[in-house]
Amino acid sequence: MSTTTLDWKQKPHFMGLLLGGFALLVCVLVALGARLTDPLISLRTQEDTQKLLDQVIPAELYDTAPSKEPFNLTLDGQTLSGFRARKAGQVTALALFAETQGYGGTIRLLLGIDAHGVLTGVRVLSHTETPGLGDKIQTNKSDWILGFAGLSLGNPDEQGWHVKKDGGQFDGFTGATITPRAVVKGVHETLALFAKHSAELLDSKE
Structure with a gap:
């Protein structure tokens, strides 16, 4: 070369x-x-x-996978995100993301709510609560969170939407009352928001 x-x-x-x-x-x-x-x-x-959505929305409530219809709405100055479930073209349920402040920080929730405002399921997505105490909000630690299914804004009444220590119907956790109190509050507030804005949330014209 x-x-x-x-x-x-x-x-x-x-x-x-x-x-x-x-x-x-x-x-x-x-x-x-x-x-x-x-x-x-x-x-x-x-x-x-x-x-994840199947944990809070029963399969009989939809014929199109809710995961295909995410939405974001600004209601009362805050952004609400979730998914719509439809059957025969009509919105039959919603999966809504919510947050509440627990003992250790933010607790992220996912709520299933049918078109009549009845809870079809609630799950905790993430939290920083005390292991062995506040973590009983997880389904792998206890079935406490399953008790919300079937409840609504009026069932129980306003006073009932508290832990028993505060005169309500929900069990608390020994040594960790703040955690269940926070979850109950978060679920109740989300149901109230749903009731106030159900027309926008259940909008089936899209």
């Missing part, structure tokens, strides 16, 4: 072109990979979301 050929390949502009070509090839491969995997990731995300 001649010295001239070696010198040409060692010149800066040749090295720049070589690096540029390599970078372009990498970008093309990444873009192609993303195009091929994005639908699979989207499908898996939707499946995972639907499994």
Whole structure:
């Protein structure tokens, strides 16, 4: 091989072109990979979301997966997010995200509410409550959270929507009353918001 050929390949502009070509090839491969995997990731995300929604919305209430109809609404100055469940084209239930302040910080909730304002299920999505005490709001620790199913804003009455220590009907946790009190408050407030804005939330014209 001649010295001239070696010198040409060692010149800066040749090295720049070589690096540029390599970078372009990498970008093309990444873009192609993303195009091929994005639908699979989207499908898996939707499946995972639907499994979560199935915990609070009974399957008999919909014929189209609620995970396919997310929504965000601004009500009373706050953003409310969730999913609509439909059957024969009509909204039959909602899954609503809510937050309440517990002993250790924010408790994130997911509520299932049918079109009549009756709870179909409540689950805790995340919390930082004390292990062994406040974590009894989790279904793998106790069945306390399951007791909300079938209740509504008027069942029990206003006083009933408190823990027993405060004159209500909900059991507290030994040494951790603040946690169940916070969850009851969060669920009650979300039901009140639903009752106030049911027309917007159940809008089936979309």
